[in-house]
Amino acid sequence: MTGKLRTAFGLLATAVLVAACSSSATPVPSPSLKIGVVTDVGRVDDKNFNQYSYEGAKAAAAALGTTAEYVVPKDASDYTTDIQSFVDKNYNVIVTVGFNLGDATIKAAKANPNIWFIAVDVAPCVDATGAPDSTFTCAGDASKLLPKLIGITFQEDQAGYLAGIVAASVSKSGTIGQLGGINNNPAVVRYLQGYQLGAASYNPSIKVVTDFFSTGDLGKAYGDPGFGKTFSDQFITQTGVDVLFQVAGGTGNGALDAACAANIIGIGVDVDEYLSYPTADKCIVTSAEKHLSSAVNQTITAISKGTAAGGVSKFNAANDGIGISPFHNTAITIPGDVQGKLDAALLQMKAGTLKTCPTTCGTWAP
Amino acid sequence: MSDIPGALDAIPLLGILFQLFGYVLANLQYVSNTTVAVAVPITLAALCGVMCERSGVVNIGLEGIMLTAAFVGWFVAAEAAGAMGTGTPLPYFGITMPLVIGLVAALVAGMAVSLLHAWLSISLRIDQIISGTIINIGAAGITGYLYSLISSQSLVGAGQFQKLQVPPGVVDIPVVGWLINAIFDQGPIGLVTIVIVVVLQIMLFRSRWGLRTRASGEHPRAAETVGIDVVWLRYRNVVASGALAALGGVWLSMEQTGNFNAGMTQGRGFIGLAAMIVGRWTPLGAFGAALLFASVTGLSQSLTISHPTGDLGSLINGVPGEFWEALPYIITIVVLAGLIGRSIAPAADGQPYERESAS
Numbered sequence: 001m002t003g004k005l006r007t008a009f010g011l012l013a014t015a016v017l018v019a020a021c022s023s024s025a026t027p028v029p030s031p032s033l034k035i036g037v038v039t040d041v042g043r044v045d046d047k048n049f050n051q052y053s054y055e056g057a058k059a060a061a062a063a064l065g066t067t068a069e070y071v072v073p074k075d076a077s078d079y080t081t082d083i084q085s086f087v088d089k090n091y092n093v094i095v096t097v098g099f100n101l102g103d104a105t106i107k108a109a110k111a112n113p114n115i116w117f118i119a120v121d122v123a124p125c126v127d128a129t130g131a132p133d134s135t136f137t138c139a140g141d142a143s144k145l146l147p148k149l150i151g152i153t154f155q156e157d158q159a160g161y162l163a164g165i166v167a168a169s170v171s172k173s174g175t176i177g178q179l180g181g182i183n184n185n186p187a188v189v190r191y192l193q194g195y196q197l198g199a200a201s202y203n204p205s206i207k208v209v210t211d212f213f214s215t216g217d218l219g220k221a222y223g224d225p226g227f228g229k230t231f232s233d234q235f236i237t238q239t240g241v242d243v244l245f246q247v248a249g250g251t252g253n254g255a256l257d258a259a260c261a262a263n264i265i266g267i268g269v270d271v272d273e274y275l276s277y278p279t280a281d282k283c284i285v286t287s288a289e290k291h292l293s294s295a296v297n298q299t300i301t302a303i304s305k306g307t308a309a310g311g312v313s314k315f316n317a318a319n320d321g322i323g324i325s326p327f328h329n330t331a332i333t334i335p336g337d338v339q340g341k342l343d344a345a346l347l348q349m350k351a352g353t354l355k356t357c358p359t360t361c362g363t364w365a366p
Numbered sequence: 367m368s369d370i371p372g373a374l375d376a377i378p379l380l381g382i383l384f385q386l387f388g389y390v391l392a393n394l395q396y397v398s399n400t401t402v403a404v405a406v407p408i409t410l411a412a413l414c415g416v417m418c419e420r421s422g423v424v425n426i427g428l429e430g431i432m433l434t435a436a437f438v439g440w441f442v443a444a445e446a447a448g449a450m451g452t453g454t455p456l457p458y459f460g461i462t463m464p465l466v467i468g469l470v471a472a473l474v475a476g477m478a479v480s481l482l483h484a485w486l487s488i489s490l491r492i493d494q495i496i497s498g499t500i501i502n503i504g505a506a507g508i509t510g511y512l513y514s515l516i517s518s519q520s521l522v523g524a525g526q527f528q529k530l531q532v533p534p535g536v537v538d539i540p541v542v543g544w545l546i547n548a549i550f551d552q553g554p555i556g557l558v559t560i561v562i563v564v565v566l567q568i569m570l571f572r573s574r575w576g577l578r579t580r581a582s583g584e585h586p587r588a589a590e591t592v593g594i595d596v597v598w599l600r601y602r603n604v605v606a607s608g609a610l611a612a613l614g615g616v617w618l619s620m621e622q623t624g625n626f627n628a629g630m631t632q633g634r635g636f637i638g639l640a641a642m643i644v645g646r647w648t649p650l651g652a653f654g655a656a657l658l659f660a661s662v663t664g665l666s667q668s669l670t671i672s673h674p675t676g677d678l679g680s681l682i683n684g685v686p687g688e689f690w691e692a693l694p695y696i697i698t699i700v701v702l703a704g705l706i707g708r709s710i711a712p713a714a715d716g717q718p719y720e721r722e723s724a725s
Contacts, residue, residue: 041514075511211671215688224632225625226618230403231667238396238671250627257623261529278522279624 033304035061036086037070037095038079044070047276049292053097053120056296064304068095079104087112093303095120095296103132106142109149116303117149120292123312124151143311150308152295155316156187157194157357158349159288160245162324162342163267164198166286167243168206169338170265175207177241179232179255181221181248183212186362191247191269191288193364194356202341209239212364213251221251228254229261236262243267245288256280265332272325285332287325294320317349378677385678393668394541398548400664403622405656406556407432407631410614411638412645412652413566417607419647420570421600422583423487424494424716427501429635431479431608432615437509438475439612440619440626441516443468443524452524459554460528468524469616476612477605479505484604488597491718502635510628526624527553553621555613562610566649579603583712586719596719611635637698644702646709655698662697666690 037057039050050072057068069091071082079101086094087108095118096105102122109117110130125138130145142149167176178195180188196208213231214221228251236244236258244259245267246252252269259266260283268274268287277284295315302308315321324342327334348354358365390397411428418425446464455462479501486497530550537547550557570576581589582596590596614634619626637659644658645651669690674682702709 043515075514209671212687215686215691217691219629219632223627223629225623225627225630226407227632229623230400233403234396234400234664234667235671237399238393238668250630253625253627254623257625 033061033064033066033093033300034089034091035066035068035093035095035300036089036091037068038082038086038097038101039070039072040098040100041073041075044072048271049098049120052271052292053095053296056293057095057300059293060297060300060304063301076100080107083108087115092116093118093300095300096122098122103134106130106132106146106149109146113146113148115148116308117146118296118299118303119149119151120296121153121290122151123153124149143309147310149310150299150303151312152299153312153314154187154290154295154321155314155356156190156288156290156322157197157361158317159290159322159324160191160194161198161201161349161354161356162194162322162345163191163245163269163286163288164195164200164208165202165341165345166324166334166338167195167245167265167267168199168202169335169341170285170332171203171206171243173240173242174203174205175209175239175241176243176245177209177211177235177239178245179235179248179252180210180212180246180364181251182214182216182218183364184216188247189364190357190362192245193358193361195245195288197356197358198345201345202338209235209241211235213248222249223251225250225254225257228252229258230254232258233261236264243285245269253277253280256284259283268325272328274325274328281329282331283329285329285334286327289323289325291315291321291323317346318352382678382681385674385676389674389678390665391541393665393672395537395544395547396671397661397664397668398544399551400667401657401661402548402552402556404660404663405653406552406559407614407617407634408638408641408656408659409559409563409653410555410610410617411635412641412656413562413649414607414611414614415639415642416566416570416645416647416649416652417579417603417610419642419715420583420712421579421603422586422596422712422714422717422719423484423600423604424498425480425483425604425607426495426498426636426639427479427483427505428498428611428614428638429631429633430498430501430503430505431476431611432618432631432635433505433509433629434479435472435476435612435615436619436630437513437615437626439468439472439616440523440624441468441512442471443620444522447522447524455528459530460525461554462524464524465527465620468620472616472620473609473612476610476615477608480605480608480611481601483608484601487718488600488604491720494716494718506629509626513626513628523620523624523626527555527621529553530557553617555617555621559613559617563649563653570649580712582719583714586714586717587722590721597721600719611638614638640698640702643709643711644698647712655701658701659694659698662694666693 035057037054044050044054054070061068073079073082093116097120099122105117105119106124124142125133125136126140126142127133128140130140178192180192199206199208220227232255243265246255247269256266260280265285266283268284270290273287274281274284414428443464446467452462483497486492487494532547532550536543578594582599586596618630641652641655644655
């Protein structure tokens with residue numbers, strides 16, 4: 001239950017509404033920021049969330065003439081102590097990477113109101129006292145209760161939209177597929193909804209078949225590549241799709257394996273999976289990406305300029321928060337008009353004129 | 367409430383049955399492949415259970431053995447591939463030297479974990495449930511930790527065993543061809559599993575080893591009086607059976623996929639235990655139970671992937687997806703509770719054996 005589960009748990013994104021009316025920030029001109037990054041377990045150079053978040057912090061630090069330190073927790077029980085270690089050393093910006101660290105970050109932010117906390121891929125959900133709310137009622141206004149906690153979230157539907165364009169362009173059969181972990185997760189659903197619209201924008205007659213790995217079992221949905229492979233094998237043969245997009249963590253890796261085994265094209269999610277999941281690189285055409293590095297960099301820069309505000313900080317095409325991975329895979333031919341369509345779509349997203357999510361955005365309606 | 371009879375009348379029951387039959391037939395080729403793929407690791411776990419429990423040792427550590435083997439196999443193969451290169455795969459199953467090394471390491475690891483269970487439960491005579499639980503928790507923790515240390519190097523595994531390719535002409539034959547494809551469109555571990563089931567069934571009921579195993583599971587003292595070394599026999603069975611559960615784990619990380627993921631066994635060891643009980647502690651029975659569970663899994667997946675139409679569709683699509691996902695488990699419980707009659711464990715199952723002459 002590690003790794004890309006973070007996306008899966010973007011559940012907290014519902015707090016966006018609460019945070020939309022956040023108050024203005026206290027201008028803190030800080031020439032000497034001490035920046036600490038607490039990654040998730042694993043390694044800092046994981047070609048995944050840890051690496052790109054840290055790179056963002058490093059880049060921001062370099063621009064400010066300081067450095068960013070990092071610590072990699074040994075396991076989940078170290079989240080709190082590792083965050084505390086930066087607090088004890090008087091760091092004033094602490095970046096925590098991924099949903100798993102969300103609760104520990106919220107608690108630390110509550111205990112240390114003078115330190116900026118940046119929670120990557122977390123929309124803070126707090127109760128009326130500012131403590132983490134495990135029931136997801138989110139009764140408290142995080143941006144007021146914890147004014148120095150910034151939750152970075154992403155507009156997944158825009159990234160999914162771009163992936164949908166590529167998927168439709170490389171499909172020969174006219175039927176493409178997408179598999180999500182569980183349909184109750186707004187972040188997962190937004191990816192899929194964007195993908196559908198993006199595919200239809202390239203080819204209005206394309207058929208997009210959608211299914212979910214589970215209806216409620218988190219282990220099956222995000223942590224079971226063997227099941228992901230078996231399920232996807234059946235999904236691919238039974239539906240005849242020739243492109244498969246997956247938003248399902250480790251289970252999704254099984255789906256990419258199935259795509260390779262069936263000689264169809266797979267699409268990665270969150271980070272450039274051609275690099276992060278090399279087992280399946282021969283059939284991955286691209287990935288729907290969250291630009292973690294850019295988002296962390298921008299957030300730290302905003303803090304240093306005194307323009308940052310607590311609450312949810314939403315990243316999308318307008319602020320280079322999402323995108324699509326380069327086409328590393330030379331074995332897959334991309335039609336010549338695709339790059340143009342991607343660029344045009346990105347421009348429209350930036351202008352806010354492109355509808356990348358239906359009115360039921362984040363809620364799956366079959 | 368009163369309109370329920372009316373609603374039932376409105377559903378053309380016979381027509382729905384025909385439609386269901388047609389739906390199953392139309393999707394049999396997809397369901398059958400899934401059935402075999404789901405059944406293989408469960409069967410291997412169940413066979414490990416059968417071998418242990420027939421000799422009188424309860425082994426609920428199946429999950430932990432599988433997970434350990436899945437990790438060790440994948441990791442050792444990946445390291446071997448890094449050290450020596452993958453080389454040219456053999457024409458069948460894509461077998462390469464690193465894969466074989468990984469497989470052997472996984473089997474050894476599985477047997478080592480089993481040896482721990484044997485030592486705890488046979489020599490130290492601690493509660494066998496506790497011993498199995500230790501193994502499950504320990505394996506999940508240790509493999510999860512080690513994986514988190516190395517996973518993110520994006521270690522490219524040594525690949526995976528390839529499937530036997532059934533000729534397309536055969537695959538396209540309705541029903542018969544589909545079933546042949548489901549059985550033979552597998553890698554080496556999947557194919558060997560079927561052989562192991564048959565061999566173990568014969569061995570357990572037709573060989574001297576089988577008789578002795580069953581004797582020490584039913585009445586170890588009587589077995590000892592006719593000269594069977596119960597302790598040694600239990601040790602051998604438990605350790606050897608570890609290789610079977612290990613195969614199930616390796617299937618996940620080296621045959622079905624080419625990768626490890628923390629906790630990737632996801633309860634298959636426990637489903638294997640259930641299959642063992644439903645199958646009344648016989649290899650064939652356990653295989654049958656695993657196939658039953660797996661076929662319902664395949665069918666319920668099929669229902670979400672390709673929705674049936676017509677009256678059947680309106681009936682089935684009206685049921686929440688959660689029900690279909692739970693159906694394999696429900697069926698297992700129903701079969702366990704009612705249909706197969708009493709399932710009786712070996713009499714001395716789970717009881718530590720102590721020689722009378724001891725002390």
